[in-house]
Amino acid sequence: MTYCVGMLLDKGLVMAADTRTNAGVDNVGKFKKLYTWEFPGDRVFVLLTAGNLAVTQAVVSILSEQINDPPDRGLTLKKCSTMFQAAHVLGDAVREVRKADGDYLTSNGESFAVSFIFGGQIGKERPRLFNIYAAGNFIEATPDTPFFQIGEHKYGKPILDRVARSEMELGEAAKMVLLSFDSTLRSNLSVGLPIDLLTYETDTLKVEHTKRIGPDDPYFKMLSTEWSKALRTAFANIEALDI
Amino acid sequence: MTYCVGMLLDKGLVMAADTRTNAGVDNVGKFKKLYTWEFPGDRVFVLLTAGNLAVTQAVVSILSEQINDPPDRGLTLKKCSTMFQAAHVLGDAVREVRKADGDYLTSNGESFAVSFIFGGQIGKERPRLFNIYAAGNFIEATPDTPFFQIGEHKYGKPILDRVARSEMELGEAAKMVLLSFDSTLRSNLSVGLPIDLLTYETDTLKVEHTKRIGPDDPYFKMLSTEWSKALRTAFANIEALDI
Known part of the structure; x- marks a missing residue:
């Protein structure tokens, strides 16, 4: 399983993915699920992936290879002029993999x-965030719901539903996203540390802040401990049901 | 969808179920999913149900009808002498419905x-709590994991994972269970108020405390508001990630 969250803020993007893969509880691996493509000063893309690892890795390889070897109609992450076009490039790559492998997967x-959660910024366009489906189509985040989750999303959703707002500072949003991971990690063994976290600041057009958060990360440890303590205190402070 | 929680405490049982049923978002109904059988001074049973409503209602009807019209081998909720036997009576009823309706469901x-979550107490035996599956088999709660959830269980699990302990007072456990419902109600429209809540005190051998909690219930409103406030305060009090 996997857990990924992407959040679109007025001030940028916060993107995070765990690194656990599993095909059964006795076949657990560690794979990166957060990818970036960066053309400093021009454009930045961040991709979070969930699902069949062979498919998601193939999609990532296609996107990377296309940059130097464009497909016939010529649109690549490097050449597209809006994030909407970039989301289409990604969707097309998904469809290409389905065309190549889909029937074999089915027969097996x-x-x-x-x-996928796909975010980024191209030139003067504002940062945008998309949720791309297996069919290659997609939806875009709006201020009403400024975040997307993929994979094991339920345990970590309540904190996002309560707290997420487009106006948050990047550091606050990163804190919220990590708390959402903390709840998920506690309740589902198939989501595991380390977490890859990326924060992107609007108009910087470069990947400046990435962080791999393992079990010994002091901030994550503090966050996890303080949150547990705060929840227990909050719980204790509310009056019990009078039976 | 449905959300039900049952918790086994040293001091008794806390059992709760929502009342929303849906076959698609445009076919939403309100049905009771918490049932009790009470033989005051002798035994008490509480059942929470999730899944195909025709099946769960058939199971409940069989259990009730058997009491006055026992099946051949004679074991009913009224006559069994342990909760383990009672769980078998329930499992047998599930298998009886499968035998009668299973093929028709499949062909449709x-x-x-x-x-099902099934709890209760018989005579001098301690209260016990079971999770009964569609196959009619079951597991029993232990102090390590003193609660069961069925239906839409993920949103409400983090609070239980953090707080649930067998030693809790009934009123504290009821508060925790209602907070678990609060998180679920916020994140999944297919789980809806009112909630049926039952608290059973060990050795009373009667159903004394049941409560239907609707949107205007003052305790649930207070709980929901205070918890939101406390979570937001707790969130604000933790240092943001320094990017």
């Missing part, structure tokens, strides 16, 4: 289950 | 998806 009883 | 493309 496996599903083409993948999903 | 529907699944025999049901699950």
Whole structure:
């Protein structure tokens, strides 16, 4: 399983993914699920992936290879002029992998289950954030719901539902996203540390702040401990039901 | 969808179920999913149901009818002498419904998806709590994991994972269970108020405390508001990530 969150803020993007993969509880691995493409001063893309690892890795390889070897109609992450076009480039790559591998997966009883959170900024366009489906189509985040989750999303959703707002500072949003991971990690073994966290500040057009958060990360440890303590205190301070 | 929680405490049981049923978002109904059988001074049973409503209602009807019209081998909720036997009576009722309806459901493309939380106390035996599956088999709660959830369980699990302990007072456990519902209600529209809540005190051998909690319930409103406030304060009090 996997847990990824992407959040679109007025001030930028916060993107995070865990690194655990598993095909059964006795086949657990560590794979990166956060990818970036950076053309400093021009454009930045961040991709979070969930689902069939062979498919998501193939999509990432296609996107990377295309940059130097564009497909016939010529649109690549490097050449597209809006994030909407970039999301289409990604969707097309998903469809290309399905065309190549889909039938083989089906005949092997496996599903083409993948999903992506894709954010970034191109030139003077504002940063944008998309949730791309296995069919290659997608939706875009808006201020009403400024975040997307993929993978094991339920345990970590309540904190986002309560706290997420487009106006948050990047550091506050990163704190919220990490708390959402903390709840997920506690309740589902198939989501595991380390977490890859990226914060992107609007108009910098470069990848400046990435962080791999392992079990010994002092901030994450503090966050986890303080949150537990605060929840227990909050719980204790509310009057019990009078039976 | 449905959300039900049952908790086994040293001091008794806390059992709660929502009342929303839906077959698609445009076909939403209100049905009770918490049932009790009470033989004051002798035994008390509480059942929470999730899944195919036709199946769960059939199971409940069988259990009730058997009491006055016992099946051949004679074991009913009224006559069994332990909660383990009572769980078997329930499992047998599930299997009886599958035998009668299972093939018809399958040929109609529907699944025999049901699950139950079943708690109670018989005579001098301590209260016990079971999670009964669609196959009619079951597991029993222990102090290590003193609660069961069925239905839409993920949103409300983090609070239980953090706070649930067998030693809690009934009123504290009821508060925790209602907070678990609060998180679920916020994140999933298919779980809805009112909530049926039952608290059972060990050795009373009667159903004394049941409560239907609707949107105007003052305790639930207070709980929901105070918890939101406390979470936001707790969140604000933790240092943001320094980027």
